[in-house]
Every structure is written in structure tokens, then in C-alpha cells.
Amino acid sequence: MATAFPSHDETRAEMARLVEAAVKTADIAADDELIVRDPDDGSAVASLPQQDHRAVEAAVTAASTADVPLPLDERIRILEAVVGIVSAEFDVFAHVIMSEGVKTIREARAEVDRCIETLKLSAEAARTVAGQLIPVNSTRRLRAHTGYYRYRPLGVVAALTPYNDPLNLVAHKVGPSFAAGNHTILRPDERTPVSALLLCHAFWRAGTPLPQLQIVLGEGKTVVPPLVSDPRVRAITATGGQRLRREIERVAGARRILLELGGVxxxxxxxxxxxxxxxxxxxxxxxxxxxxxxxxxxxxxxxxxxxxxxxxxxxxxxxxxxxxxxxxxxxxxxxxxxxxxxxxxxxxxxxxxxxxxxxxxxxxxxxxxxxxxxxxxxxxxxxxxxxxxxxxxxxxxxxxxxxxxxxxxxxxxxxxxxxxxxxxxxxxxxxxxxxxxxxxxxxNDTDTRFDGMPFGGDGSAGLGREGPSFALRELSSVQSVHHNQPIERHLPR
Known part of the structure; x- marks a missing residue:
């Protein structure tokens, strides 16, 4: 069966409208201009503000001093609302992926499908990833105790994404971090930032406060070093190559790191x-x-x-x-x-x-x-x-x-x-x-990744595992709670 694709001019006009709205919503401003070009023919796809270290400082300050995260039920509602927005604007997202990046229109449409699935899985992870009652009273010295652990937000998370999957890999970073209750600062590859900007815009339209999800648009050499070296950033989740690995390793310190680096x-x-x-x-x-x-x-x-x-x-x-x-x-x-x-x-x-x-x-x-x-x-x-x-x-x-x-x-x-x-x-x-x-x-296959499975590498190929439920755990703080008396004493008889 033949597939009917929308008019190039119609989707391009809608993309331009959404890009303008996103920049206005986030109040993104800069002295310089970032021209995003189609590698197919060199034509201009979008003109965006090109930010620098000052935008990084402002973003980290806003995130680290923001109010407490949204309640869990509200985070789930927003993730589900973003699924609806991306689904409704499917053709625009596919057009953007194709225009700014390396994928054909068929590959771009497949990526939008995967992004929707990743966001659904992130909402499901928010519902199901939970702590556990620990049988601390199984040891004699704690027979009168009760204990459990739970997952809590880690804090400010820096998310760095590459050009080759400019939408779904953003969803893999932002979705689990948002589900965990973190304040996320996204830095997409400067060659393919429009897909990421429009996904952030979907989050903002769904009710996400700006301090809980921000985006920095700029050249990697200008904005990545100050972002990953800021001590207020509690975790870094990134996909890239060995140069990025070296930059993060140089400044990582005692922080949570989640890296997907590829290889042969x-x-x-x-x-x-x-x-x-x-x-x-x-x-x-x-x-x-x-x-x-x-x-x-x-x-x-x-x-x-x-x-x-x-x-x-x-x-x-x-x-x-x-x-x-x-x-x-x-x-x-x-x-x-x-x-x-x-x-x-x-x-x-x-x-x-x-x-x-x-x-x-x-x-x-x-x-x-x-x-x-x-x-x-x-x-x-x-x-x-x-x-x-x-x-x-x-x-x-x-x-x-x-x-x-x-x-x-x-x-x-x-x-x-x-x-x-x-x-x-x-x-x-x-x-x-x-x-x-x-x-x-x-x-008997090659690239058959299901976005809900653990994904990553070891050694030079990466550190930690993605997949929404796995990344949520990686980007969370685990708190243990102990009571020196059984909870059962306080239950009604």
C-alpha cells in the first residue's frame, strides 16, 4: 500500500511556527545566530539563537534554585500529554528530523514512532519503578525494626544528545530524567537542535515548568565544558563519541554518569x-x-x-x-x-x-x-x-x-x-x-533495539544502561528509611 506524505511546504510552515513559539516560550535569546542546514543540499532549515557560557550559567542557576519537582502524578500526566502532542504533530517532527539530519523521510517517520514509544515507556516507568520493603527484622538485632528504600530525584541533570537520532535519543534522556523528578538541562548537537527544541516545547505546552526542563542551544566547544564541569550538576547523561567521553571524564568527579559511546x-x-x-x-x-x-x-x-x-x-x-x-x-x-x-x-x-x-x-x-x-x-x-x-x-x-x-x-x-x-x-x-x-x-538480526530494554555498553563503549526504567534508576537517588519499631504497631486492629 502506498503511503501518503504531507506537503513539504505545509509541514515546513508549521515547523517554522512551532520553532518561533518554542523560542518565545523559553525566552531564548543570544547575540549570535545558529543557522541549521540540511546536509542534503545546504539549505537553511532554521535560524536559532546561538547561546554561550552565560546561558549555561543561567540555566544551571535556575535549575538548582527551583522549587521542588512536580508531584509524581503530574509528571505522569505530562508525559502522557507529550505523547499526545508528538502524535498529533507527527508529520512536523518527521519533517524536522529529515531536514536537519541524515535520515530519509521513511527513517524519520520510524524515529517519531520510537520517540512516542519511549515517552510511553517513561510514563510507565514513573508508575512502576518503586522502592521496596526490606526485611531488616530477619536479623536478630533488628527484630523490632522496619525498613524500606525509595527512589528520589537526584537534582540537576545535564543531558547531551547526538545528531544521528535527534528526537528519540532526546526522549531517552529527558523522559526518564523527568519521570524521576529531576531538573534537566538539555544540550542537543548544534547540527540538529530543532527536533530537541520542539520536543521541549511539547513538554512546556503540557505544563512542565521551565526550570524543570531547559534547553541550551550552542556550539559544543562553547557550552558543553561549562555545563558538565558545574558542580551543581549532579548527573550527566550523554550519547556521543570518545572526545565527549574524555571531556566528561576530565571533570566528572563524584557525580552520576550515564554514557553511551558506541564503537565497532x-x-x-x-x-x-x-x-x-x-x-x-x-x-x-x-x-x-x-x-x-x-x-x-x-x-x-x-x-x-x-x-x-x-x-x-x-x-x-x-x-x-x-x-x-x-x-x-x-x-x-x-x-x-x-x-x-x-x-x-x-x-x-x-x-x-x-x-x-x-x-x-x-x-x-x-x-x-x-x-x-x-x-x-x-x-x-x-x-x-x-x-x-x-x-x-x-x-x-x-x-x-x-x-x-x-x-x-x-x-x-x-x-x-x-x-x-x-x-x-x-x-x-x-x-x-x-x-x-x-x-x-x-x-539473526542487527538493529532490533526495543526502547524498553536495557541499552548501553561497558568499557570504552559506555557506562550504565539506558531504557526508561533503567535510566530512571540511574538518574535517581536511593534513600533508605529505618524505623526502630514495627510499622504494624500503628496499624488499626
């Missing part, structure tokens, strides 16, 4: 796998968001007996990729975000080729300077940067392996959030899950 997510294709399924799923992952996805399996280890056939099927699937403007519903893959991203992707691909890798598939010539063709490489040497550095682009490195043990050993040497394992054997899947160190193991 591998995939394993065994000799008993459904090769057509593996090729289809890995092709979809390669072109999704032009490879700008922290779950993109850029390192693929294939058992030698099926290596050649798998590459043939993968190339066959990639050949079906439709290139074109992001606004065209038929388009499968958009551009990279900027020239720095192009330089990184080109450098990692060139490094592998210089070291002896061979191209198996190379897509058509790029549509613009920010578009890069799909590239699949075979026989990539072990010292190539592609095995150890996240490419964040449409490049896939492959390598034949002798058996499952070798594949698992190589996958264990990567640092990503997830491993995909393609196999028809349940024992192989169970062995992989037991052996692999990655925080997520997906069998």
Missing part, C-alpha cells in the same frame, strides 16, 4: 546461517542512516565455506539501494552530516585499501559532497583501523574465519555495544551469548 559492533555469519537473511539484514544496517548508527555492524566475520556466497548475496541486496533526496519516500540512504564525517569515512576506507583490502561492492557515485557510496571490503587485514575505530558511515569490513571459535575470538576484540550472530543453531546462539562481552547479542 561486529557481526558473525556461521556456515549454517540463512545467508539470504543475513545479507538482507546486514545490507539494511549498512545503508540505514548512511551507516551513522552506533549499532551498524561494520566488522563482519564470515565462516570460510560460505564467505564468497555471502558476499555475493550482500552485494545483490546493496545493488537495490535507491539514492536520491531524503524527502523522496523511495530514497533508502541520505548523506553524512558534514565534511568532518566525510573525511573520517574516507580516511578509514583508504587505510584498509592501502593495507591490502579489496572492494567487493562500491555503490554509485555520490549525489553530493556529503554523500558517500556504500562500500564493502573483503580480506581487510587485522591491523586496519576499521577493526578498531568506529567508521560511522556506509563502510563494511569483512573477513573469512575458519570456524566459530575464531569468529568469537575476533569479535571479542572489538569494542562495540552489540554483536549480531547469524546461525540456525540454538546451541551456537547460546554459546555466542555466553562468550561475547558485548552488552547486547542479537541473533
Amino acid at each position: 559492533s561486529p557481526a558473525i555469519v556461521t556456515r549454517d546461517a540463512d545467508l539470504a537473511l543475513a545479507a538482507t539484514r546486514l545490507a539494511d544496517a549498512a545503508r540505514g542512516a548512511a551507516g551513522q548508527n552506533c549499532l551498524h555492524p561494520q566488522a563482519v566475520f564470515v565462516e570460510r565455506p560460505v564467505h564468497t556466497e555471502f558476499l555475493r548475496l550482500l552485494s545483490e541486496q546493496l545493488e537495490k539501494t535507491v539514492s536520491g533526496p531524503k524527502a523522496d519516500p523511495a530514497t533508502d540512504m541520505g548523506p553524512l552530516i558534514d565534511t568532518a564525517a566525510v573525511s573520517r569515512v574516507d580516511a578509514l576506507a583508504a587505510d584498509a585499501l592501502d593495507r591490502g583490502a579489496s572492494p567487493v561492492y562500491r555503490g554509485p557515485e555520490a549525489l553530493s559532497s556529503l554523500h558517500r557510496p556504500l562500500l564493502v571490503l573483503r580480506d581487510v587485514p587485522g591491523d586496519a583501523r576499521l577493526w578498531h575505530e568506529e567508521v560511522f558511515g556506509p563502510v563494511t569490513a569483512t573477513r573469512p574465519v575458519d570456524d566459530l571459535d575464531q569468529a568469537l575470538a575476533l569479535a571479542r576484540g572489538t569494542s562495540g555495544l552489540q554483536t549480531s550472530v547469524f546461525t540456525s543453531r540454538l546451541d551456537t546462539a547460546a554459546t555466542a551469548a555466553a562468550v561475547l562481552p558485548h552488552a547486547s547479542v542479537v541473533v
Whole structure:
């Protein structure tokens, strides 16, 4: 069935109206201008105030001196109201994601769906994440005592979000923090701030007081250091790369930190796998968001007996990729975000080729300077940067392996959030899950994240877990309460 998409001009006009209303509601002002541009063609998407360290200071002061958080029932009501607003303005949000970022209109609409789900899960977490009565009287010395613990707001939370999922990852930061009762200061990537601004506007329209949710619009180098270094900020929740990790680690101190950093997510294709399924799923992952996805399996280890056939099927699937403007519903893959991203992707691909890798598939010539063709490489040497550095682009490195043990050993040497394992054997899947160190193991698929599950990484891939109920706990203070007499004494008989 064909999908009817709204007029580009209509949604653009509604977006402009909502952006103006959001800036006015939050009273955002600055001396400089932040021009948000569409990486597809360089056209201006929006003009916003570009704030600096003074806005950060004002936001942290307002948050740290604000009144007590909204009552729990009111927070739940607001989250549910925001679900309604985003659903009603679905087409505008999809248009914004597509216009300012790297996603096609179909990918953008899928992200709005996920944002709605994340907000619903945040409301449900607010209802269900609770403390517990502790049987302190199970020990003789406390037989006359009663105890319990409960979750309380942590305080001021700094939320930093990237460009590749400019709406749903904002929901993953703001939703749980708001559900926990914190005062959140959001700093979205300066290349894709409009989606975040409009989601904040939905919260404000639903009744959220400004001190409980604020947004800072500005360049990362200007606003991130003063935000994450302010001692009044009790927690930092962030998604980004290794440079952001180093900045946060430098100033973190004794604060709550929740990081999702990505890495090289591998995939394993065994000799008993459904090769057509593996090729289809890995092709979809390669072109999704032009490879700008922290779950993109850029390192693929294939058992030698099926290596050649798998590459043939993968190339066959990639050949079906439709290139074109992001606004065209038929388009499968958009551009990279900027020239720095192009330089990184080109450098990692060139490094592998210089070291002896061979191209198996190379897509058509790029549509613009920010578009890069799909590239699949075979026989990539072990010292190539592609095995150890996240490419964040449409490049896939492959390598034949002798058996499952070798594949698992190589996958264990990567640092990503997830491993995909393609196999028809349940024992192989169970062995992989037991052996692999990655925080997520997906069998016979790639990016299948359910937003309610724990999500994150360990070591260089991250710290802590997202997913609304898990993030709510991470961004809460746990208070223990002890009574030196049984509560039952005060209950009516």
C-alpha cells in the first residue's frame, strides 16, 4: 500500500511556527545566530539563537534554585500529554528530523514512532519503578525494626544528545530524567537542535515548568565544558563519541554518569546461517542512516565455506539501494552530516585499501559532497583501523574465519555495544551469548533495539544502561528509611 506524505511546504510552515513559539516560550535569546542546514543540499532549515557560557550559567542557576519537582502524578500526566502532542504533530517532527539530519523521510517517520514509544515507556516507568520493603527484622538485632528504600530525584541533570537520532535519543534522556523528578538541562548537537527544541516545547505546552526542563542551544566547544564541569550538576547523561567521553571524564568527579559511546559492533555469519537473511539484514544496517548508527555492524566475520556466497548475496541486496533526496519516500540512504564525517569515512576506507583490502561492492557515485557510496571490503587485514575505530558511515569490513571459535575470538576484540550472530543453531546462539562481552547479542538480526530494554555498553563503549526504567534508576537517588519499631504497631486492629 502506498503511503501518503504531507506537503513539504505545509509541514515546513508549521515547523517554522512551532520553532518561533518554542523560542518565545523559553525566552531564548543570544547575540549570535545558529543557522541549521540540511546536509542534503545546504539549505537553511532554521535560524536559532546561538547561546554561550552565560546561558549555561543561567540555566544551571535556575535549575538548582527551583522549587521542588512536580508531584509524581503530574509528571505522569505530562508525559502522557507529550505523547499526545508528538502524535498529533507527527508529520512536523518527521519533517524536522529529515531536514536537519541524515535520515530519509521513511527513517524519520520510524524515529517519531520510537520517540512516542519511549515517552510511553517513561510514563510507565514513573508508575512502576518503586522502592521496596526490606526485611531488616530477619536479623536478630533488628527484630523490632522496619525498613524500606525509595527512589528520589537526584537534582540537576545535564543531558547531551547526538545528531544521528535527534528526537528519540532526546526522549531517552529527558523522559526518564523527568519521570524521576529531576531538573534537566538539555544540550542537543548544534547540527540538529530543532527536533530537541520542539520536543521541549511539547513538554512546556503540557505544563512542565521551565526550570524543570531547559534547553541550551550552542556550539559544543562553547557550552558543553561549562555545563558538565558545574558542580551543581549532579548527573550527566550523554550519547556521543570518545572526545565527549574524555571531556566528561576530565571533570566528572563524584557525580552520576550515564554514557553511551558506541564503537565497532561486529557481526558473525556461521556456515549454517540463512545467508539470504543475513545479507538482507546486514545490507539494511549498512545503508540505514548512511551507516551513522552506533549499532551498524561494520566488522563482519564470515565462516570460510560460505564467505564468497555471502558476499555475493550482500552485494545483490546493496545493488537495490535507491539514492536520491531524503524527502523522496523511495530514497533508502541520505548523506553524512558534514565534511568532518566525510573525511573520517574516507580516511578509514583508504587505510584498509592501502593495507591490502579489496572492494567487493562500491555503490554509485555520490549525489553530493556529503554523500558517500556504500562500500564493502573483503580480506581487510587485522591491523586496519576499521577493526578498531568506529567508521560511522556506509563502510563494511569483512573477513573469512575458519570456524566459530575464531569468529568469537575476533569479535571479542572489538569494542562495540552489540554483536549480531547469524546461525540456525540454538546451541551456537547460546554459546555466542555466553562468550561475547558485548552488552547486547542479537541473533539473526542487527538493529532490533526495543526502547524498553536495557541499552548501553561497558568499557570504552559506555557506562550504565539506558531504557526508561533503567535510566530512571540511574538518574535517581536511593534513600533508605529505618524505623526502630514495627510499622504494624500503628496499624488499626
